Amino acid sequence: MATTTSDIQDEIDAHGHGAHDDHHHGPAKGLMRWVKTTNHKDIGTLYLWFAFTMLLVGGAMAMVIRAELFQPGLQFVEPQFFNQMTTLHGLIMVFGAIMPAFVGLANWQIPLMIGAKDMALPRMNNWSFWILPFAGSMLLSTLFMEGGGPAFGWTFYAPLSTTFAPASTDFFIFAVHMLGFSSIMGAINVIATIMNMRAPDMKLMDMPLFVWTWLITAFLLIAAMPVLAGAVTMMLTDRNFGTSFFDAAGGGDPVMFQHIFWFFGHPEVYIMILPAFGIVSQIIPTFARKPLFGYSSMVYATASIALLSFVVWAHHMFLTGMPIAGQMYFMYATIMISVPTGVKVFNWVTTMWRGSLTFETPMKWAVAFVILFTIGGFSGLMLGVAPVDIQYHDTYFVVAHFHYVLVSGALFSIIAAVFYWLPKWCGRMYNEKLATIHFWWAIISVNILFFPQHFLGLAGMPRRIPDYSTQFADFNMISSIGGFAFGASFLLLTYIIVTAIRSGEKIEEDRVWESAKGLEWTVATPAPYHTFDEPPKKAQILSESSHIGEH
Amino acid sequence: MQASKEEYFIPDGSYWPIVGSIGMASMLGGFASSLHDNSLGTGIMVLGFGLIIFMVFGWMGQVVHESEQGIYNKQVDRSFRMGMGWFIFSEVMFFAAFFGALWYARNLSVPWLGGSSNNAFTNTVLWPEFKSVWPLLQMPDAANFTVPKAIIHAWEIPAINTLCLLLSGATLTWAHWALLNNNRKQIIVGLIATIALGVIFLSLQVAEYAEAYQHLDLKLSSGIYGSTFFMLTGFHGLHVTLGTIMLIVILMRVLRGHFNPDNHFGFEGVAWYWHFVDVVWLGLFIFVYWL
Amino acid sequence: MLNRRYSIDISPLYKWAIIPLLLMPYAAFAEYGLNLPKGVTPVSNNIYGLHMMIFWVCVGIGVIVFGAMAYSIFFHRKSKGAVSSNFHESTVVELIWTLVPLGILIAIAFPATKVLIDLENTDKAEMTVKITGYQWKWQYEYLDDDVSFFSNLSSDSNDVRQLGKSGTFPDNYLLDVDRRLVLPVDTRIRFLMTSNDVIHSWWVRELGVKQDANPGFINDAWALIEKPGVYRGQCAELCGKDHGFMPIVVEAKSKEDYAAWVNEQQALQKAAAAAGEKEWTKDELMVQGQKVYSTSCAGCHGVTGQGIPGTFPAMAGSAIATGDVKAHINIVMNGSAGTAMQAFGGQLNDSDLAAVITYERNAFGNNTGELVQPSTIKSAR
Ligand code: HEA
């Protein structure tokens, strides 16, 4: 395996090839390298930095929210501005941080994990990324417009977002169009890469789980994002061109908006968790020194979750006055999702069972993921039971639920992935000691932040309010303290990552982690600009598979 | 040449994507400003649109050039095919949102406003005058809407249009066969016929819209019927327009001697797109006009 | 300073609170509600039962799953010399952990369905209240008794909630209203929910009722209150700027007290109509006008009449509030279609309308000096 990588290195050095072989050059110089690049690693890097920036922006908004909610009474911001913060926090975290981060990981890892030279459609790959900064700026620019930014929640229910919304809403609509376009192109690229660029000897059932989960996620994206585009288009015409999709006076229905939105929105939340499942399925076997338990059932479970995710959307709408048969159906379908998700959780636990465990930083985050995601899943199950959702709906219980699955789920998996693969990407090790401190800091504070929100919800605190009655004061204060501590942990994280990239201890081993498996560990460290000019062979693919029993 | 064809072609860095992004942001941002009486908006929008056109022709021109140079191989071709296929699937889902809205309006919201299912009170308390019928000509509260006098019937222009599109699907397939047999003349005749049918379709649709707006008072603002009618047929018409333009480009390429029986993704991609537009029309004909 | 009236019985959930408990600077913990209340209607009781059942199921599964993990984490560390085994498949085990959860879910689905069917059945109602959401208040119409009124955030909460105004929080801060929804106990009451503008959601936990109020549609819900008392709730659907400030207070009275209350209300409504007959002085109009303005208008147009640029126009210097009085009366009474400006003609009586319009024309530096009398409003109707 070392031969392939050094061959590539030689080629990069020599680069004396034919006219169209310029891609064997190393990276171009200067800013234009990043603007024009068609290299999957460059584009992955761009995505990851973009996502990180957006995480800080969205997180800063969360800090505004938590600061205002620190005490009862209005201290810092007007209610209208508070609603803008809530809305943009949700939108930016979902579309700006979590999704681009996963696409960045896909860009870096999928070609490396399937033995491909690059993504299938490299120029389009560049475009998918370079739409994002424009869409993100357009979205953020609404904050500075007259009447303020969107203040109707990330779910932008009509008619609050149509008849009763500020002028900036039209910019918001087009920003969503652009974000959707970018995601669709990114997803098409992922599918084409996985289906067409795999090393010829790699069968679908030889693929690492991260690749599998992304394949399925890409399908979800292509099926769901256009529906969102349809929803915002109808909003646009309802606002400006006299249509009445969401207006009963003309025969439409505001609830129709919710159906269309959640037909996108529910698959969307799985778009944000399936790649996380993939990441955790890569990390746990490595540090348990044991093959992944139940590889094929993991694949089938992922596929079932994805399919089910298209038929449960109205569990967000139990209180909209849906006929009772609808409520029953959506309740049954929703709680059914616990079964394949449970299969995954049980498989991870069984992978650890009687392993030989070590707890390097990526493993710590993966274990935390399994525990905290499961807690979030449990509250999801409770929400899924229609009659009880009456008491939970639109309270902080829901907020607690989705932060457990999104922050200590999706976000934690991304952090795990970065710690796991960063040494491979840049050939330098992060500081394990600091990373451990950061881990415990984050884990404790995130629970102080979000666990009390369960109590707040059950005690009757609605979500999306800037001020609250005094009996919610103490838990809000605790939650805010946890929030500031968790927020500050990102300063340490930034420090750890930046120092790792710039001055971390150099590492030589290709494999980085003692018993890591996968083709990505067969290329040189740091990963060369171009990899896999020669696709890996069957024997190597099999011996690198983390789910085949031999050791 | 042969040797290089075994390798997957990874293009060099490209300016086109960033041009496209700037174009897209200007076009949409300009559009949004123009909706709020910002005098600059329209200009920026037009400029952005121009940039996009420039980008599409530049980018596609480069792809065509690369393709004609023979630096793509079968695997690249497959990537393109998959890309196009999944793109069309995403378009299907986009239309699904609007078909879903139509379905919802017909089968749920309008009957509910008329008191069906668990909405008896909706009708008796809020809209006692309202009766649920489809097509919905009299909306619950017409104050903000245009009340149509009549609707467009299926067995007039729409039926002719259906014929046009079905026929155009056939002529396009005929041209495709010709391409596989390398019969240049038949390709050209087939393509021209397809384009002509597309243009006829579009002209008829323009006539139909004019009739609706001028004589029937059937407008975008005619309640949920007008909303679904014009959004569905309008987006479809937009796709036909795009498809026709793409067919014209393909015709130009054929005239220049592009494509051969083994390598003609450009042709096939456009053909798929055209067939997709065809199928959507059948859905429209059945669900919007006929039933 | 802080009021902790809202306490309810402590559930087993509080064991989970150990983490925050350790961090609490002060311990007034026992007074806190950590869990849902059982409530005062059959439905809310059933919901509570379901809630606890699913909660314990989750705790049970959690103990097993996390227990297994903890075992591996503590006893199969490499540092303790653990050697990894190599198993990676077992159809039997996988089948078990597919089927057992499925069984558990089915066991949950049965009672859940029963509760659902019960709470959706609004037949056999003995009385009906129509509830309409407005930005940001509730209107209650007793359809059988011809009583109807608006319910706003109480003025003492309203004063304290302004940005920058800290102060002592009144009892039931943000959970108090100027007029309560009074209901009889032991009566099957049907609620019809709708909205005048955006979607709101009417929620009172102790009643086990939360239902969206959609503009243009009517949803129904029902309650049979078993215990007299005061039950509080809030709007539960984001409905714009003051979504956090449209509370709900239900006061359940015995049937006799309720009947007396209805009579009283009917008399009050007659008296209010009579007030519209007399001629008002400027001072009277301004005092009443300020009151009406702060409950009905200040939410959008601001206490000082500055509005929010781009969303809600300012009253200070407004062309309409300083121009032709007819146009002013018209927009206040009929609203502005397709905007948040509601038609207040149906919400306020003649004297309140006259007062608030007079107030707007003479406050915030709008010194038009013009008075509007209730009789003018009456003839404008
Ligand atoms: C990553 C994102 C993510 C994920 C994975 C989930 C997962 C789930 N969610 Fe969540 N959800 C959100 C993100 C997510 N959700 C968001 C963002 C919202 C709010 C949107 C908004 O309104 O703003 C939301 C809201 C939401 C609601 C609406 C609540 C309301 O507004 O009233 C509901 C209701 O059914 C729900 C249910 C579920 C269920 C049943 C799951 C299941 O997939 C969970 C399955 C997992 C488990 C159950 C745990 C592991 C399983 C086992 C150990 C096996 C054995 C278990 C049993 C048999 C019980 N979610």
Ligand code: HEA
């Ligand atoms: C997808 C991911 C995601 C992520 C990662 C987060 C992360 C966080 N969220 Fe968010 N949240 C949502 C998705 C997400 N959220 C969604 C979808 C909603 C619903 C919106 C709606 O209702 O419409 C929501 C709503 C929401 C609410 C409810 C608001 C309301 O109902 O009014 C709250 C309140 O506490 C909250 C808090 C937080 C906090 C404290 C974090 C923290 O984890 C953030 C931590 C990160 C940082 C803090 C940034 C990094 C640090 C710095 C920039 C340095 C500066 C630090 C300091 C000043 C201390 N979120």
Ligand code: CUA
């Ligand atoms: Cu009304 Cu929220």
Ligand SMILES: [Cu+2]
């Ligand atoms: Cu969901």
